[in-house]
Structures are given as C-alpha cells and as structure tokens.
Amino acid sequence: MLEEYFAAGLGRAGQMEPRLAAALGDVLARPGSMLRATTSYLVACEMGMTEAAARALACGIEYLHTASLVFDDLPAMDDARTRRGAACVHVVHGEATAMLAALALINRGYAMLWQSQRDADARRQELAGQWVDARLGIGGVIGGQAYDLRGWRAEQSASEVSEVAARKTGELLRLTLVLPAIIGRGNAREIRLLDRLALLRGLAYQTADDLKDVHMSDLSHGKTGGRDAELGRPNLVAAEGVDATLRRFQRLQEMGDRVVAALPGPPERWGMLDLLRVPLPQGSLARVPVAG
Numbered sequence: 001m002l003e004e005y006f007a008a009g010l011g012r013a014g015q016m017e018p019r020l021a022a023a024l025g026d027v028l029a030r031p032g033s034m035l036r037a038t039t040s041y042l043v044a045c046e047m048g049m050t051e052a053a054a055r056a057l058a059c060g061i062e063y064l065h066t067a068s069l070v071f072d073d074l075p076a077m078d079d080a081r082t083r084r085g086a087a088c089v090h091v092v093h094g095e096a097t098a099m100l101a102a103l104a105l106i107n108r109g110y111a112m113l114w115q116s117q118r119d120a121d122a123r124r125q126e127l128a129g130q131w132v133d134a135r136l137g138i139g140g141v142i143g144g145q146a147y148d149l150r151g152w153r154a155e156q157s158a159s160e161v162s163e164v165a166a167r168k169t170g171e172l173l174r175l176t177l178v179l180p181a182i183i184g185r186g187n188a189r190e191i192r193l194l195d196r197l198a199l200l201r202g203l204a205y206q207t208a209d210d211l212k213d214v215h216m217s218d219l220s221h222g223k224t225g226g227r228d229a230e231l232g233r234p235n236l237v238a239a240e241g242v243d244a245t246l247r248r249f250q251r252l253q254e255m256g257d258r259v260v261a262a263l264p265g266p267p268e269r270w271g272m273l274d275l276l277r278v279p280l281p282q283g284s285l286a287r288v289p290v291a292g
Contacts, residue, residue: 002041006031006059010108023093023101027066030084035275036176037062042272043177043194044116047184053116054180060112061176067105068141068172070098077149078233117183128182135175144168148233156239158248161210162203164234169209170202173276193263200256201276207249210236211281249280 007028010016016024037058044054073080073088074095080088090098110132117128134140144167177194180186186194214237236245256277263270 002034002037002055002058002062003031005055006034006037006062009059009063009112010104019093019097020100020104023089023097024104026086026092027070027089027101027105030086031062031066032084034062036065036172039272039275040176040180044180044184046269046272047180047186049116049180049184050119053119053183056112057116057180057183060109060116061172061179063105063109063112064136064175065172067102067109068145070102070105072145074098077145113179120183124182128179131179131182132175135171140167140171144171156234158236158240158244161234161236161239165203165206165236166199169206170199173198173202173205177273177276189264193259197256197259197273197276200252200259201278204249204252204256205276205278207236207245207252208278208281211242211245211249213237214242246280253277 010024010028040061041054041058044057045051049057069083070089072078073083074090081091082088088098089101093101113128113132117125120128136142138146144164147164148168174195177198178186178191181191181194213235236248240248260270260273261267
C-alpha cells in the first residue's frame with residue numbers, strides 16, 4: 001500500500017515536463033526497502049494517528065529521504081554511478097533534471113508532512129514543526145552533508161566521523177520515529193526513548209554502510225562502492241580500522257536493543273522497530289573480534 005502511494009504521490013506524469021516526468025518515474029519505480037516509511041507508518045498508527053495521516057507522514061519522510069539520495073549521488077557530491085541496483089538519476093537524465101526531480105520530491109515531502117499533522121492540537125503542531133526544522137535544516141541533515149563534503153582524507157577521528165553520521169543519517173531516523181509520536185499521542189518518556197533509539201540505529205546503520213563501502217562491491221549492496229576513500233569522505237574503517245568498527249557496531253546494536261526493551265508496554269507493541277535493526281554486513285561476520 002505504501003509503495004503504491006509512494007509511486008502515485010506526485011500526480012500524473014502527463015502534467016509534467018517530459019524529461020522531469022521520466023526522471024521522477026525512474027526514481028519512484030525503485031523505492032528501495034522503504035524501511036523508514038514502513039516503520040514511521042506503524043509507529044504513527046500505534047500513536048493513534050489516522051490511517052490517512054500515518055500514510056502521508058510515512059511517504060513524506062520517504063520522499064525527503066529519496067531526494068537526499070539523488071543529491072548525494074551527484075558529481076558535485078559523491079559522484080556515484082549506481083543506486084538501488086540501477087544507474088543514478090543524473091547518469092540517465094542529466095544533472096539539472098536530477099536536481100529538479102529531487103526538489104520536486106522535497107516540495108511534495110514537506111506538503112505531506114503538513115497534511116499528516118492537520119488534525120493534531122496546536123501544541124503538538126508547533127512541536128512537530130520545530131522538530132522537522134531541526135532535523136532537516138542546517139543543524140541536521142543539511143549540516144551533516146556539508147561536514148561530509150569538507151575533505152577529510154587522513155584527518156579523521158572516530159568521534160568526528162560519528163558526529164557526521166549522527167547528523168547525516170541519525171537525524172532522518174529521529175524524524176522517522178519521533179515525529180509520529182509528537183503528532184500522535186506519544187508521551188514524554190516514549191518520545192525520549194524513541195529519540196535515543198533513532199540515534200543509535202542511525203549510527204549503527206552508518207557504521208554498517210562504512211563497512212560496506214570498504215569491503216563490498218557495487219552489485220552486492222546496490223550503490224557505488226569505494227567512494228569514501230576516493231573522495232576523502234568520513235569513514236569509520238579509515239578512522240579506526242575494521243576490528244574497532246565491528247566492535248562499535250556491536251555496541252550500538254546492544255545499546256539500541258536495551259532502549260527498545262525499556263519502552264513502555266508489552267514487547268509486541270514495538271515489533272515494528274525491528275525493521276530498523278540493521279544486520280551485520282555480509283562478509284564481516286568472520287572479522288568480529290571475540291570478546292576477552
């Protein structure tokens with residue numbers, strides 16, 4: 001259902017300029033795993049949001065995430081060639097059209113976020129607006145991307161790399177888990193724990209992504225590999241080595257699991273959160289250091 005809504009959310013292709021329509025058609029035809037959208041939708045339903053509002057929130061977040069990937073792949077940023085197992089949008093349709101497609105997704109994403117909170121009370125609407133601005137703005141995803149691009153080379157420390165990951169990846173997961181709790185009926189404790197979990201899962205995801213970038217091919221994880229080293233991007237493996245990165249990954253997973261266990265109510269209430277527990281990258285298991 002969410003994939004259908006994602007594919008149809010920008011309206012009829014016949015109303016668009018043909019090149020833009022073709023680019024957006026390619027993007028919308030490859031939605032990826034939609035883990036953020038699915039998790040956000042299920043949390044929203046648990047928080048008492050209507051089905052229509054939960055769906056708008058979920059797809060709005062997914063549009064914003066997808067737009068960030070289109071920008072991330074551009075030659076001026078990561079200069080990637082493949083994404084989700086296919087050629088990047090700018091490779092097929094050109095950089096200008098790719099940027100316009102990303103902006104169209106951002107515009108529609110914000111509209112969907114607004115639609116999702118129209119029925120919330122004024123206090124929750126105000127908090128939601130502040131949360132969106134903080135997570136996506138210059139102190140959030142945009143700021144994280146700026147730090148990612150600054151040219152790191154051999155000047156990396158694990159703490160600096162983690163800070164970039166917290167902004168670039170963690171902030172969008174904070175939006176995914178906390179925004180439905182703010183708009184819905186989430187209490188202060190639930191919001192605090194969901195926020196903590198989102199940060200831990202975001203850091204774990206970026207840690208796994210750094211391992212993939214170093215050790216896996218384009219075909220094995222659906223996007224261009226080896227770009228961090230080539231472009232001087234922050235990468236935990238470059239900062240602290242494979243074994244330390246694997247230990248960090250395990251710690252983040254365990255800490256996140258403890259946060260899930262602390263959430264109020266029976267465990268099955270929060271079963272949707274399992275979707276964000278990223279597995280250890282394939283081929284890394286043999287490298288996990290033995291405790292002690």
